Every structure is written in C-alpha cells, then in structure tokens.
Amino acid sequence: MQKLKFAVIGTGFWANYQIPAWLMLDGVELVALYNRTRSKAEEFARQFAVPHVYDNINELLDRHADELDFVDIITDVDTHALFTDKAAARGLDVICQKPMAPNLETARAMVETCQRAGVRFYIHENFRWQTPLRALKARLDSGIIGRPFKARVSFCSAFPVFDNQPFLAELDQFILTDIGSHTLDVCRFLFGEATSLYSQTTRVNPAIKGEDVAHVLIQMRSGLTCYAEMSYASILEQEAFPQTLVAVEGETGSIVLTHGFELRITTRDAAGKTETRSENAVPMAYPWADPAYAVVHSSIVDCNRNLLADLQGRGQAETTGVDNLETVRLVHAAYDSAARNEVIHL
Incomplete structure (x- = not known):
C-alpha cells in the first residue's frame, strides 16, 4: 500500500514522542514540519530526517497540499481551531491533539468545519489505548464479573508536571482540561455514555492559576455509577504516575487495575468461595x-495505528472528532457543575 504523506504542525514537548511513534509504523511518510520558532522545527528535521521546514503555516500548506494526505496538529489548544480550519480548507484530513479546543463551542465548530469540507477529523486521545486499560476493557467485555454497577477511575499524583510543561501553570482551567480530557474519555471507553454528573474542583498549588484537583461523580447510561478523581497534589505512599488506576465492581466479582500494570480479578465460585487471581x-x-511516561508513550503508537487504519480504509478509528466531542462535553459539564454546585444532566 502506498505510504500516506503528512506534515506535523508544532514541534514542542509532545512532538518528541508523537513523531517517533509515527515512525514506528509502516505506511506513513513525514514530509514537512511547522513551528512558529523555526529553529525548533529545524532541530526535529535534523533528528528525524524531515526534508521541509516552515515557520509560516500558509506557506507549508500552499506548497505541499497536493502531496499531503493529512496533518497532525501538536500545538497549544488555543491554536487547534486555526490550524484545523486551514488544513480542512485545503482538503486535508486532520489529526489534532487533545484537548480538542478551549471550549465546547469551538470544538463543535471544528467538527462542523471538517464535515463541511468533507475531510476526516480525529483527536489523538491515546489514554484509552494504554495496554493495561485495553486489557481491563477486554476482561470487562468477557463478562467475568457480570454486569458492572460501580467504578472508580483515578489519576492522582505528585508528579512535577509543570517542570517539563511550564505553560500548564498559566492555564485558568487546568486539570479537567489536561488530565480530565483523558480520564473522562477512559470512563466513556470502559463504561459507555453518561447521563449526568456532579463535580467539585480545588487548587492546592498556590503557584498555578487553575485547579489541580477534581472529583467527578458520573451516572452512566448503563446504570453504573463512576467516580473519577484526578490530582497533581497527591503525596501518596506509592506514586502511581503516569498510570491510571481503576476499580470496578460487578454482580459476580470485581477487577482492580493497580500499580505496576497488575489486574486483580476477584470472583466467587458456585460454592460461595472467593478467589482472586492476578x-x-x-x-x-x-x-x-x-521511562517516566512509558505507559503513555507506548499508547501513542497504538493510537496512531488505529487512526492510520481508518485513513487507509482498513478499519474504523475510535477517537474521531465526533466521538471526542462527547468527552469535551463531559469536561465542560464538569466545570459547569463545579461552578454552579449542581448536578448537570446531559
């Protein structure tokens, strides 16, 4: 199959991992890089042997639109809509980092822009592609614990995230847009769509603008109640970063995804004896x-593989713009709930 050619827009922190993750896959060719600071793009071009570098996005798209198949946007959230519009106007499929947009209205507009232009639109939401979360989902789908009725999804850490991404400290809204975009998408991936939620947030770190702790209680359409918790202020006996920990209770057992990527499955036999296996x-x-992000970085490859299969017509992408819009709705409903101290019905 002929390789699909693409350009990367943005060569900041996450491009260090997004680009090599793409290069692990057959069927793609990276032909151009854009960054507003040209020297940063030039460094990446030397490292990954990319032939073309630009600090003007219009110039990149005008010169290469005819040969490109898609673009991968890896820039700050406030620029996602601008670059999506420019790529869609030239008939290019778009992959965009999460969070899709700074607000729900802009996210909807991005989806509609791509639909009107007749281009495919994907969000690079990789957390659901983490190996332990895929294993957990497979066990749930097997029916081993019967119908799940209660769950807890936890991303709580004292990891110094602001050291390597200092711009996060300047966001007026932080943890729900950053980690919440991942965590709430994991809730959807594991348990389906939500009907209502109630959220509370707080700021523990005085050196940042936004919230660094959030709690979201979600009622799922299936009847399951899911508690999602996220924090970058948690000093715990055992640091979990960057792993998402999950506990699920079902009618005939429970599954716990715990530290070290371990699944602990507890069931009861016909005689009433309880057994736990790992x-x-x-x-x-x-x-x-x-190594500090290993489980996250490996999931980038699997997420890219899924998107590429859709681009090549060999499969169906999970994290389309339309699908991810539901995650964006949850994120901003959580902010709305915290601000109003009310349950939000979806």
Whole structure:
C-alpha cells in the first residue's frame, strides 16, 4: 500500500514522542514540519530526517497540499481551531491533539468545519489505548464479573508536571482540561455514555492559576455509577504516575487495575468461595520513550495505528472528532457543575 504523506504542525514537548511513534509504523511518510520558532522545527528535521521546514503555516500548506494526505496538529489548544480550519480548507484530513479546543463551542465548530469540507477529523486521545486499560476493557467485555454497577477511575499524583510543561501553570482551567480530557474519555471507553454528573474542583498549588484537583461523580447510561478523581497534589505512599488506576465492581466479582500494570480479578465460585487471581498487562517498551511516561508513550503508537487504519480504509478509528466531542462535553459539564454546585444532566 502506498505510504500516506503528512506534515506535523508544532514541534514542542509532545512532538518528541508523537513523531517517533509515527515512525514506528509502516505506511506513513513525514514530509514537512511547522513551528512558529523555526529553529525548533529545524532541530526535529535534523533528528528525524524531515526534508521541509516552515515557520509560516500558509506557506507549508500552499506548497505541499497536493502531496499531503493529512496533518497532525501538536500545538497549544488555543491554536487547534486555526490550524484545523486551514488544513480542512485545503482538503486535508486532520489529526489534532487533545484537548480538542478551549471550549465546547469551538470544538463543535471544528467538527462542523471538517464535515463541511468533507475531510476526516480525529483527536489523538491515546489514554484509552494504554495496554493495561485495553486489557481491563477486554476482561470487562468477557463478562467475568457480570454486569458492572460501580467504578472508580483515578489519576492522582505528585508528579512535577509543570517542570517539563511550564505553560500548564498559566492555564485558568487546568486539570479537567489536561488530565480530565483523558480520564473522562477512559470512563466513556470502559463504561459507555453518561447521563449526568456532579463535580467539585480545588487548587492546592498556590503557584498555578487553575485547579489541580477534581472529583467527578458520573451516572452512566448503563446504570453504573463512576467516580473519577484526578490530582497533581497527591503525596501518596506509592506514586502511581503516569498510570491510571481503576476499580470496578460487578454482580459476580470485581477487577482492580493497580500499580505496576497488575489486574486483580476477584470472583466467587458456585460454592460461595472467593478467589482472586492476578494478571499483568505490561506496555511495550520503546527506546525513544521517557521511562517516566512509558505507559503513555507506548499508547501513542497504538493510537496512531488505529487512526492510520481508518485513513487507509482498513478499519474504523475510535477517537474521531465526533466521538471526542462527547468527552469535551463531559469536561465542560464538569466545570459547569463545579461552578454552579449542581448536578448537570446531559
């Protein structure tokens, strides 16, 4: 199959992992880079042997639109809509980092822009592609614990996230847009769509603008109640970063995804005896991945593989713009709930 050619828009922190993740896959060719600071793009071009570099996005798109198949936008959230509009206007499929947009209205507009232009639109939401979360989902779908009725999804850490991404400290809204976009998408992936939610947020770190702790209680359409908690202010006995921990209770058992990518499955036999067994779901290790982010970085490859299959007509992407719009709705409903101290019905 002929390789699909693409351009990367933005060569900041996450491009260090997004680009090598693409290069792990057959069927793609990176032909151009854009960054507003040209020297940063030039560094990436040397590292990854990319032939063309630009600090003017219009120039990149005008010169290469005829040969490109898609663009991958890896810039700050406030610029996502601008670059999506420019790529869609030239008939290019678009992959965009999460969060899709700074607000729900802009996210809807991005989806509609791509629909009107007749181009495919995807959000690079990789958390649901983490090896332990895929293993957990497979066990739930097997029916091993019967109908799930209660769950807890936790991303709580003291990891110094602002050290390598200092711009996050300047956001008026932080943890729900940053980690909440991932965590609430994981809730949807595991348990389906929500009917209502109630949220509370707080700021513990005095050096940042936004909230760094959030709690969201979600009622799912299936009848399951899910508690999602996220924090970058949690000093715990055992640091979990960057793993998402999950506990699910069902009618005939429970599953816990705990530290070290371990799944602990508890069931009861016909005689009423309870048994717990352990399974491991260790992610693939890549030489370019940061060990502190290993489970996250390996999921980038799997997310890219899923998007590429859709682009090539070999499969169906999970994290389309239309699908991710439901996650964006949850994020901003959570902010609305916290501001009003009310349950939000979806």
